[in-house]
Amino acid sequence: MNRLLLIVLFLMTGCTSDYKIAPETVEVSPGITAPEIEVDPGRYDFGALNAGYETQDTIVTIKNIGNGDLDLTNIYLNRGNTNFSLTATPTGIVEPSQSAELVVEYSPGTYEFNNDTIVILSNDEDEPITYVYLNGSGDAPVIHITPSTYDFGTVYVGCDDGLGILIENYGNADLEITDLEYFASLPVDFSIEDFVTEEGPLPWTLTPSDWIHLKIEYTPLDLLDDGAWVEVTSSDPATPVAFSEHEGIGDYEAWITDSFTGEDGEIAVDILFVVDNSGSMSGNQTSLKNNFDDFIAVFASAGVDYHVALITTDQSEFVGSVITSADADPITEFSDQIDLIGYHGNAHEKGLWYSYESTSSGGDAASGSSTGFFRSSAKLVVVYVSDEADFSHSTSGGGGSTSMSHSDYSAHLLSLKSSSGLIAAHAVIGDYPSGCSANGSATFGDGYYDVVNDLGGTIMSICADDWSVTMETLATESMALITFLLSDDPMEESIEVQVDGVISTDWIYDSSANSVTFTTAPAEGSAIDITYAILAECD
Structure with a gap:
């Protein structure tokens, strides 16, 4: 802006009229038109806010105190701290004596101390870059x-x-x-x-x-x-x-391999005879005891470790002591117990019920019984001998259950062992479906027939001429599968069995006996390797 400076000099004399007063005009050089930026505040502290919940904003005023247009070319945060944000950013021309407002927001995210700088770029030649300094902090759990x-x-x-x-x-x-x-x-x-x-x-x-x-x-x-x-x-x-x-x-810390041949295994079986003691059984009981030597002969030749016990169709208690392979004369002991059974028992034969009671908790044939009959590692075989159908579905004459079916009795027997390969049921009964009449007569052994079939056992005719064949067959079918005792306690899931170098899955492990029993016996002379990991010795 051009400015004209008029300087008027008055020369005064107080006593003469020879002087005149006249103005003197002096012209100065032309001026400059320019913007000038002013920012308020130049520094702002938001203080401490509740992080995650509190947000605060403030206004920064940008004023043009110059006489030319102020051009705001860019406004930004120097470090880009995300806790600060510019929510209203003016750009463009700010005329002389006018102002623009910049809104700044602060929102702390956690327990922290924050600072950043607002950078304002303009055409102010003296101050092209202007700064606003920001501070704030957050209060929060971390x-x-x-x-x-x-x-x-x-x-x-x-x-x-x-x-x-x-x-x-x-x-x-x-x-x-x-x-x-x-x-x-x-x-x-x-x-x-x-x-x-x-x-x-x-x-x-x-x-x-x-x-x-x-x-x-x-x-x-x-x-x-x-x-x-x-x-x-x-x-x-x-x-x-x-x-x-x-x-x-x-x-696993360590592995063990126990090696055997087929001849090294043990064969153990617990056999429970359930003998009908009703009045029509005299001749059949005689055939049973007279041919028991054929039964034992099969076991003896195979080296079977056996337990034999007898109950009747009207009581669950053992008739006598348990007969074992260690007894001096098991044949005579068996014969004597058959004689004790007699044939004056209840006419409502309930072999299924009383075998159920005998093998249930507290029974003579149950696990943990003081009789010592039941061995967890041995195969359990129940042999029913009767010339009548089973009446366990009736409560007449004592015992029995109206609610249990033959499948319930089968399920109970299966529950006694860890594998179905360790449980069997056989029967010497009247022929299916109408019974038999040779060598005395017998009605169809209903009930026994069903349980034996459920368990995949063998049914022999009680009317057979030659009981020696019957007893040999029962012994062979009752034969326990070969069992091998392990030398150390295995981690059960680690056990691997090989027969002649080929992995076999036809076996079960019995933890109580620490033994492996084959569900399908290996061929005679087979090389058997049982490898397993043992528990580590922990610090």
């Missing part, structure tokens, strides 16, 4: 879990390893933990202590710098990769769900 990840590495199966988990509040406000869960891969080999007992019920409140301690245990039961994680839900606004992840793998 969850911190140590360790966030942990690898147990290799742990021997049967051993365990522990880990302590520390949950701390790194913030400056109370941390509320509302939920804590532990997840693990299947099968579950990880466990967490009862934290409710240790720390009390949720929710938990941790003041700043406070902490809680949890215990994790890893006990691998297999060779699979295992994984687990702690999931903690809290009031931390930045990390509402925090994790601690764990992994590990199990391994």
Whole structure:
């Protein structure tokens, strides 16, 4: 702007009229037209806000105090701190004496201290870059879990390893933990202590710098990769769900191989004879005892370790003591017990019911009985001998059950052993479907017939001419499958059986006897290798 400076000089004399007063005009050089930026405030502190919940904004006024147009070319945050944001950013021309407003918002995300600088670019030649300095802080709880990840590495199966988990509040406000869960891969080999007992019920409140301690245990039961994680839900606004992840793998410390030949195995069988003691059984009982030597001869030649016991169709208690392969004269003992049975028993024969009672808990033929008859590693065989159908479905004459079917009796017998290969039922009964009349008469052995068929057993005719064949057949069909005792306690899932170098699955393991029993006997002279891992010696 050109300016004209008029300077008027008055020369005064107080006593003469010779001087005149006249103005003098002096012209100066032309002026400059220019914008000039002014920013208010030049620095702003938002103070401390409740992180995650509080947001505050402020206005920065950009004024043009010059006499030329102010051109705002760009406005931005120098470091781009995301806790600060420019929600209204003026650009373009600001005329002289006019102003524009810049809105700045601050929202802390966690316990933190923030600062950044607003950069304003303009055409102000003296100050082309103008700065506004920003500060703020957040108040918040901060969850911190140590360790966030942990690898147990290799742990021997049967051993365990522990880990302590520390949950701390790194913030400056109370941390509320509302939920804590532990997840693990299947099968579950990880466990967490009862934290409710240790720390009390949720929710938990941790003041700043406070902490809680949890215990994790890893006990691998297999060779699979295992994984687990702690999931903690809290009031931390930045990390509402925090994790601690764990992994590990199990391994066996040592392996053992027990080698056998087919001749090395043991053959053990427990045989329960259920003998009809009704009035029509005299001749049949005589045939049974007179041919028992053929039965025992089969066992003796095979080296069978046997237990034999007798009950009747109207009582579940043993007639006499258990006859074993260690007895000096098992044939005479069997004959004497048949004589004790007699044929004056109840006419309502209930062999299924009384064999059920005898093999149920507390019975003479049950596991744990003081008679010592039942052996968990031995094959259990029930032999029914009767010239009548079974009447266990009736309660007449005592005993029996109106609610149990033949399939219930079959299921009960199967439940006594870990494998169906260790249970069998045979019968010497009247022929299907109408009975028989030779060598005395017999009605169809209904009931017994069904149970024996359910279990895949053998049915012989009670009207047969030659009971020696009957007894030899029963002995052969009752023969226990070959069993091998292991030299050490195995990890059951690790057992591998090879017969002549080929992996076999025709076997079962009995933990109570620590033995492997073949469900299909290996050929004579076979080479049998049983390999298994044993429990580690843990620190």
